[in-house]
Amino acid sequence: xxxxxxxxxxxxxAFSESLICSIKLLQHYGVEVIYKKDQTCCGQxxxxxxxxxxxxxxxxxxxxxxxxxxxxxxxxxxxxGMMKHDYxxxxxxxxxxxxxxxxxxxxxxxxxxxxxxxxxxLEDKGxxxxxxxxxxxxxxxxxxxxxxxxxxLKSLNHVELIELERETTCCGFGGTFSVKEPxxxxxxxxxxxxxxxxxxxxxxxxxxxxxxxxxSGALEKCNAKVKTMYLFEFLAKRIGIx
Amino acid sequence: xxxxxxxNKVQEALKQNPLQQNERGVYTDILKPIENxxxxxxxxxxxxxxxxxxxxxxxxxESTIKSILEKENIKQVLLPVSLExxxxxxxxxxxxxxxxxxxxxxxxxxxxxxEANYGVSNLGIFSVASSSDQPxxxxxxxxxxxxxxxxxxxxxxxxxxxxxxxxxNKDKLPTNILFIAGPSRTAxxxxxxxxxxxxxxxxxxxxY
Amino acid sequence: MNPRQxxxxxxxxxxxxxxxxxxMYQLQGNRKNLLAERYGDWEALREEGKKVKQYALSHLPELxxxxxxxxxxxxxxxxWASNNDEANEIILNIAKExxxxxxxxxxxxxxxxxxLNHYLEKKGIKAIETDLGEVIIQLIGEPPVHIVVxxxxxxxxxxxxxxxxxxxxxxxTEIEDLNRVARTYLRDEFHQLKMGLSGVNFAIADEGAIxxxxxxxxxxxxxxxxxxxxxxxxxxxxxxxFDNAVLLNTLLIPSATGQSVTTYNNIxxxxxxxxxxxxxxxxxxxxxxxxxxxxxxxxxxxGSLRCIRCGTCMNHCPxxxxxxxxxxxxxxxxxxxxxxxxxxxxxxxxxxxxxxxSLCGNCAEVCPVKIPLTDMIRDLxxxxxxxxxxxxxxxxxxVHASKAEKRNxxxxxxxxxxxxxxxxxxxxxxxxxxxxxxFAPFINGLKQWTSCRxxxxxxxxxxxxxxNMQGVKYE
Numbered sequence: 001x002x003x004x005x006x007x008x009x010x011x012x013x014a015f016s017e018s019l020i021c022s023i024k025l026l027q028h029y030g031v032e033v034i035y036k037k038d039q040t041c042c043g044q045x046x047x048x049x050x051x052x053x054x055x056x057x058x059x060x061x062x063x064x065x066x067x068x069x070x071x072x073x074x075x076x077x078x079x080x081g082m083m084k085h086d087y088x089x090x091x092x093x094x095x096x097x098x099x100x101x102x103x104x105x106x107x108x109x110x111x112x113x114x115x116x117x118x119x120x121x122l123e124d125k126g127x128x129x130x131x132x133x134x135x136x137x138x139x140x141x142x143x144x145x146x147x148x149x150x151x152x153l154k155s156l157n158h159v160e161l162i163e164l165e166r167e168t169t170c171c172g173f174g175g176t177f178s179v180k181e182p183x184x185x186x187x188x189x190x191x192x193x194x195x196x197x198x199x200x201x202x203x204x205x206x207x208x209x210x211x212x213x214x215x216s217g218a219l220e221k222c223n224a225k226v227k228t229m230y231l232f233e234f235l236a237k238r239i240g241i242x
Numbered sequence: 243x244x245x246x247x248x249x250n251k252v253q254e255a256l257k258q259n260p261l262q263q264n265e266r267g268v269y270t271d272i273l274k275p276i277e278n279x280x281x282x283x284x285x286x287x288x289x290x291x292x293x294x295x296x297x298x299x300x301x302x303x304e305s306t307i308k309s310i311l312e313k314e315n316i317k318q319v320l321l322p323v324s325l326e327x328x329x330x331x332x333x334x335x336x337x338x339x340x341x342x343x344x345x346x347x348x349x350x351x352x353x354x355x356x357e358a359n360y361g362v363s364n365l366g367i368f369s370v371a372s373s374s375d376q377p378x379x380x381x382x383x384x385x386x387x388x389x390x391x392x393x394x395x396x397x398x399x400x401x402x403x404x405x406x407x408x409x410x411n412k413d414k415l416p417t418n419i420l421f422i423a424g425p426s427r428t429a430x431x432x433x434x435x436x437x438x439x440x441x442x443x444x445x446x447x448x449x450y
Numbered sequence: 451m452n453p454r455q456x457x458x459x460x461x462x463x464x465x466x467x468x469x470x471x472x473x474m475y476q477l478q479g480n481r482k483n484l485l486a487e488r489y490g491d492w493e494a495l496r497e498e499g500k501k502v503k504q505y506a507l508s509h510l511p512e513l514x515x516x517x518x519x520x521x522x523x524x525x526x527x528x529x530w531a532s533n534n535d536e537a538n539e540i541i542l543n544i545a546k547e548x549x550x551x552x553x554x555x556x557x558x559x560x561x562x563x564x565x566l567n568h569y570l571e572k573k574g575i576k577a578i579e580t581d582l583g584e585v586i587i588q589l590i591g592e593p594p595v596h597i598v599v600x601x602x603x604x605x606x607x608x609x610x611x612x613x614x615x616x617x618x619x620x621x622x623t624e625i626e627d628l629n630r631v632a633r634t635y636l637r638d639e640f641h642q643l644k645m646g647l648s649g650v651n652f653a654i655a656d657e658g659a660i661x662x663x664x665x666x667x668x669x670x671x672x673x674x675x676x677x678x679x680x681x682x683x684x685x686x687x688x689x690x691x692f693d694n695a696v697l698l699n700t701l702l703i704p705s706a707t708g709q710s711v712t713t714y715n716n717i718x719x720x721x722x723x724x725x726x727x728x729x730x731x732x733x734x735x736x737x738x739x740x741x742x743x744x745x746x747x748x749x750x751x752x753g754s755l756r757c758i759r760c761g762t763c764m765n766h767c768p769x770x771x772x773x774x775x776x777x778x779x780x781x782x783x784x785x786x787x788x789x790x791x792x793x794x795x796x797x798x799x800x801x802x803x804x805x806x807x808s809l810c811g812n813c814a815e816v817c818p819v820k821i822p823l824t825d826m827i828r829d830l831x832x833x834x835x836x837x838x839x840x841x842x843x844x845x846x847x848x849v850h851a852s853k854a855e856k857r858n859x860x861x862x863x864x865x866x867x868x869x870x871x872x873x874x875x876x877x878x879x880x881x882x883x884x885x886x887x888x889f890a891p892f893i894n895g896l897k898q899w900t901s902c903r904x905x906x907x908x909x910x911x912x913x914x915x916x917x918n919m920q921g922v923k924y925e
Contacts, residue, residue, distance in 0.1 A: 016915060032921070182902075244536055255744070261508040349637070425713070433599065440668045
């Protein structure tokens with residue numbers, strides 16, 4: 001099976017190793033990965049601020065770039081939600097409506113693709129470890145891929161998943177929200193950090209680069225010992241392919 | 243005229259944005275009962291709602307009322323005309339005059355007794371409608387309420403109860419229909435529940 | 451205080467934060483547990499609730515007239531008010547005609563919306579709140595912080611101090627005592643009550659009746675013991691049948707407080723009639739438009755008129771938790787407020803509240819009538835920045851999007867469709883991002899970011915690595 005891999009902007013700028021691991025996971029389960037070198041960003045920064053005309057340019061650019069009927073695999077629930085759901089809304093009633101429909105139905109968040117399409121069975125080769133999980137808002141409510149992410153995590157034999165008390169509460173990232181409303185964002189991420197520290201775990205795992213950047217930065221600022229890791233990097237390391 | 247202005251604006255709005263929702267929403271009672279029959283479910287719910295539930299019979303109604311009055315040490319009772327012949331030793335104040343003439347007295351009385359029209363099983367509440375026999379304030383102004391409820395008058399839910407009201411009144415509604423869960427309450431401070439704000443603090447329901 | 455200062459003040463008010471968060475999570479938990487334990491297909495019921503409201507909005511002209519006809523036949527006087535001024539004037543005239551200089555109010559957000567208390571006060575009429583939460587905030591001259599629990603930002607010690615100062619009682623700290631103080635204070639007021647005011651939860655067209663929900667009994671007092679009862683009712687509160695109201699009631703109460711039912715469901719279809727011994731001699735219903743018809747005309751936002759004012763969007767909003775209702779500066783705070791306040795009162799005044807959202811989507815997920823609040827908030831951001839402005843949005847002509855923001859977005863968009871530029875950006879981040887650390891406090895964006903986070907660890911080597919990655923088709 002051939003798939004396109006969409007690395008996302010935050011992924012390519014900050015989590016290179018996690019993206020490599022994401023691709024290794026796909027390859028490990030027999031998928032051939034095509035990387036379009038001209039890909040950029042899904043368009044959320046402009047979309048979330050209400051600049052719909054600008055977003056349409058970015059969206060159309062990618063719908064045309066990923067032109068073959070291969071699945072488009074996105075290692076982020078947030079960007080997957082944008083490309084799977086919000087592109088449809090953007091082009092509703094325009095000449096690109098059908099193109100968007102065709103495109104959106106083949107966009108998959110990576111853990112959804114691994115869990116539901118490939119039905120992968122993960123063989124955990126790591127030492128026993130306690131982790132907790134943060135649900136990215138758009139993974140939870142737009143791409144709706146959190147169930148798959150957690151199912152994959154839970155399938156690891158030596159990983160104990162300890163849930164956050166307020167797992168589904170926003171971490172305060174929200175893209176440009178974090179710089180437009182820095183004080184509120186700060187208060188929000190501080191609550192998230194408190195919740196994480198209460199769980200006494202070694203790792204905080206999440207499936208989205210934005211949240212990860214936010215939470216890891218806040219944890220580091222208070223010298224917390226909890227390590228953070230992108231879900232797919234964690235999975236790849238657990239099964240010994242990275 | 244504002245009426246015409248508003249209606250015109252609303253019509254204009256719907257021309258610009260025709261919502262065209264012609265399918266009506268349908269109510270289904272989705273509350274999952276815990277007990278097996280509507281009577282037991284009513285009783286359970288009514289207690290959850292913090293009313294004190296006592297089962298009695300028609301013959302023992304008076305003695306049940308008496309024992310409550312004695313237990314709570316109530317000296318004065320407000321009664322609707324329909325219950326004026328009830329045989330109790332406490333001072334009886336009959337609500338047979340317009341509120342305007344009884345106002346001072348009403349604000350003093352400790353306990354109101356009245357007959358509920360219905361019980362609502364799925365929510366564990368009772369219902370009372372206003373009438374000349376059954377003034378509205380009976381269920382509001384006193385610290386104690388003793389509510390009489392016939393077992394056969396328990397309905398499934400709000401919808402069936404309202405339907406029963408309409409049928410019983412030949413489609414003409416009582417001026418005021420009340421559904422009451424129990425004692426009045428508030429959680430406005432720290433979201434902690436306190437009983438007895440402006441309505442009754444202690445509510446007995448005698449089921450017979 | 452400007453909005454920026456207001457938000458700054460609220461987000462740093464530790465007591466407010468603590469009080470709010472405690473209660474909001476409790477409200478969330480109560481709702482969640484109740485739905486899980488006691489309710490069947492909640493999602494299907496939400497869909498039906500949405501239909502009920504959409505149907506009523508689709509047929510609003512007929513239903514309004516039907517309501518008027520049936521209510522009038524029942525002996526209720528129906529008034530129509532296009533805006534604040536008209537509504538206030540109608541209520542003032544009713545008071546004047548009856549020589550009333552004091553009115554007692556059950557909880558009504560619509561009365562807050564039209565600024566009734568303030569208006570009446572200027573005309574020499576005192577409007578006294580009777581809902582415990584409203585009593586507390588009226589004493590200190592604050593607006594509600596939440597539409598269901600209006601004084602939830604004050605803990606019992608603070609309430610004790612407020613009562614001590616304004617009601618001249620000793621300083622109590624137990625909630626039971628505070629409740630007793632309020633009861634006694636209002637008992638005297640109720641005794642003399644001539645004119646009472648309330649809001650409306652559902653106005654039932656087929657029956658010409660209004661349906662009010664409450665727990666304390668103050669609403670019943672205000673609508674029962676008075677000679678005159680005036681109810682303010684937004685035109686969107688109309689539903690067709692009793693069954694409709696029952697359905698919405700089933701959705702509203704668990705959403706609002708995590709209970710199944712309020713203490714009182716008060717259905718009023720008539721003033722005191724021949725033979726009745728109590729109840730108001732006159733019942734008035736003021737049907738209020740005040741911008742609602744304008745919202746109805748907008749495809750994107752008409753759905754916000756489905757709102758049944760349960761407040762659960764606030765209870766679930768992580769931003770609201772941090773700043774409380776006052777930071778929104780308007781009668782309606784939280785997610786629903788972000789949508790309807792700009793539309794009802796001017797996007798120039800309340801447009802700033804649209805930034806008070808991380809688009810997390812929790813509000814839309816829990817809204818009992820399925821209002822897509824997050825989408826509406828983003829769409830309203832679009833109204834502010836788009837080129838062809840919708841001139842029918844109140845205050846839009848005074849909204850000027852930040853030129854710098856627009857330029858940044860255009861620049862970014864340009865890079866997203868220009869791979870050479872994009873790759874250069876990634877290259878730049880890869881080589882130089884770490885060098886920015888000493889300058890972080892001086893660079894806009896980074897400065898805010900690093901205020902509570904370590905300098906971001908960037909790793910943009912992916913672009914290089916992927917080129918030669920084994921098995922990957924790089925094209």
